[in-house]
Amino acid sequence: MRSLSNSHLYLKTIFSLRNSFMASSFTQTLKPDLPPQDLDDLLCSHPQKQRQDESSSLTGSNSNDSKLLLGSPTGYLSGESRIERAWAHWTKLGRPKLIVAPMVDNSELPFRLLCRKYGADAAYTPMLHSRIFTENEKYRNMEFTTCQEDRPLFVQFCANDPDVLLEAARRVEPYCDYVDLNLGCPQRIARRGNYGAFLMDNLPLVKAIVEKLASNLQVPVSCKIRIFPNLQDTINYARMLEDAGCSLLAVHGRTRDEKDGKKFRANWSAISAVKNAVRIPVLANGNIRHMEDVNNCLQETGVEGVLSAETLLENPALFAGFRTAEWIEGQEENTRDGNLDQADLLVDYLKLCEKYPVPWRMIRSHVHKLLGDWFKIHPHIREDFNAQSKLTFEFLYNMVERLRELQVKMPLYIKDSHVPAISSNA
Numbered sequence: 085m086r087s088l089s090n091s092h093l094y095l096k097t098i099f100s101l102r103n104s105f106m107a108s109s110f111t112q113t114l115k116p117d118l119p120p121q122d123l124d125d126l127l128c129s130h131p132q133k134q135r136q137d138e139s140s141s142l143t144g145s146n147s148n149d150s151k152l153l154l155g156s157p158t159g160y161l162s163g164e165s166r167i168e169r170a171w172a173h174w175t176k177l178g179r180p181k182l183i184v185a186p187m188v189d190n191s192e193l194p195f196r197l198l199c200r201k202y203g204a205d206a207a208y209t210p211m212l213h214s215r216i217f218t219e220n221e222k223y224r225n226m227e228f229t230t231c232q233e234d235r236p237l238f239v240q241f242c243a244n245d246p247d248v249l250l251e252a253a254r255r256v257e258p259y260c261d262y263v264d265l266n267l268g269c270p271q272r273i274a275r276r277g278n279y280g281a282f283l284m285d286n287l288p289l290v291k292a293i294v295e296k297l298a299s300n301l302q303v304p305v306s307c308k309i310r311i312f313p314n315l316q317d318t319i320n321y322a323r324m325l326e327d328a329g330c331s332l333l334a335v336h337g338r339t340r341d342e343k344d345g346k347k348f349r350a351n352w353s354a355i356s357a358v359k360n361a362v363r364i365p366v367l368a369n370g371n372i373r374h375m376e377d378v379n380n381c382l383q384e385t386g387v388e389g390v391l392s393a394e395t396l397l398e399n400p401a402l403f404a405g406f407r408t409a410e411w412i413e414g415q416e417e418n419t420r421d422g423n424l425d426q427a428d429l430l431v432d433y434l435k436l437c438e439k440y441p442v443p444w445r446m447i448r449s450h451v452h453k454l455l456g457d458w459f460k461i462h463p464h465i466r467e468d469f470n471a472q473s474k475l476t477f478e479f480l481y482n483m484v485e486r487l488r489e490l491q492v493k494m495p496l497y498i499k500d501s502h503v504p505a506i507s508s509n510a
């Protein structure tokens with residue numbers, strides 16, 4: 085049932101995407117987008133931009149679980165049952181630990197599949213705008229694509245109206261494992277639109293949104309939050325979300341004002357305090373740059389899993405144990421060439437884009453992130469790339485060949501003790 089629904093969605097999506105803005109084997113005309121200058125504008129900068137078969141998503145294989153899971157929306161379950169149900173669902177998904185964070189224009193289907201191939205256990209979609217999603221079919225088809233291998237999948241929305249979000253969520257619930265509410269976007273566009281981290285100023289509205297979703301959807305609701313400057317406020321916030329029906333909480337350990345991830349270290353001890361204060365599964369986000377960070381974070385915070393964003397863009401093989409040169413400094417004697425580099429990953433990604441078309445602006449963004457260091461050594465190749473108003477896969481594969489001919493040697497490394505986890509499925 086699920087696979088039929090998925091392939092139906094995917095085929096429908098492909099059909100309507102072929103005629104506009106999407107990367108396909110055909111040449112597409114697009115203005116070149118330059119490398120992101122201002123992350124503040126990039127993040128969440130997307131304003132213009134069938135009900136689940138109950139048994140397929142919510143019935144656990146364990147017969148003890150099924151009493152909890154059958155039935156459906158969580159609304160009328162007691163608090164205790166909701167917590168048990170949250171854990172049963174998490175367990176049914178295989179308790180994913182290594183998760184691709186939501187990233188506007190960057191955690192789209194081919195990138196998610198690439199990360200899954202290299203060790204990611206689950207992934208979030210980019211944030212989708214709930215109102216536009218309900219109103220605009222083209223937006224839906226362009227911005228949300230998925231396929232059978234793309235699970236577990238968390239579909240993220242921004243919203244400030246419970247009814248609108250419910251309508252948007254109902255459209256995606258057959259194709260995902262959580263509907264996620266973005267409560268973390270700190271950017272100007274979110275302030276203007278009154279969503280993301282700006283809902284931290286209106287907690288009764290947040291509560292109403294989560295309650296509405298949790299009591300009407302078949303699929304569980306998750307939330308991604310930022311921390312408050314005051315720890316007790318953060319704890320109260322997390323408990324409120326849990327009481328409202330949130331089944332999974334991802335905590336980005338930075339405040340709304342700490343926008344620059346490179347400048348501000350994520351506060352793992354605040355994440356640990358949240359983990360101790362609630363009973364639903366919790367995920368940590370912030371400062372996950374290689375597998376040592378993953379292990380330290382899991383140990384320090386006690387959370388179920390971690391999300392990574394910025395580092396994954398440069399190194400989608402992070403969760404398989406690979407690291408860029410930046411993260412082996414001082415440990416060179418314990419590391420070796422992993423026989424994989426960012427150009428290999430780009431080629432993998434491009435092949436996935438040929439199979440699952442996405443807007444060219446997303447491909448451009450990934451090229452800059454993956455080959456940023458290579459372009460520093462050979463800026464003329466970057467200039468040539470930026471000068472292309474029409475991108476083609478042929479040009480992109482050719483560009484990789486040119487870099488190879490220039491003998492750029494920039495491998496990803498692995499620690500001697502680490503066995504890379506690469507899946508052949510994705």
Ligand SMILES: Cc1cc2nc3c(=O)[nH]c(=O)nc-3n(C[C@H](O)[C@H](O)[C@H](O)COP(=O)(O)O)c2cc1C
Pocket residue numbers: 126127128185186187188189190209210211240266267268269308336345369370371372391392393394395
């Ligand atoms: C390009 C980009 C786009 C992002 N878009 C979203 C988004 O759509 N939704 C969201 O909740 N967070 C978004 N974020 C924030 C990340 O999910 C994550 O919370 C943040 O980058 C901290 O994780 P990191 O330290 O691993 O980068 C985005 C981050 C980046 C770099």
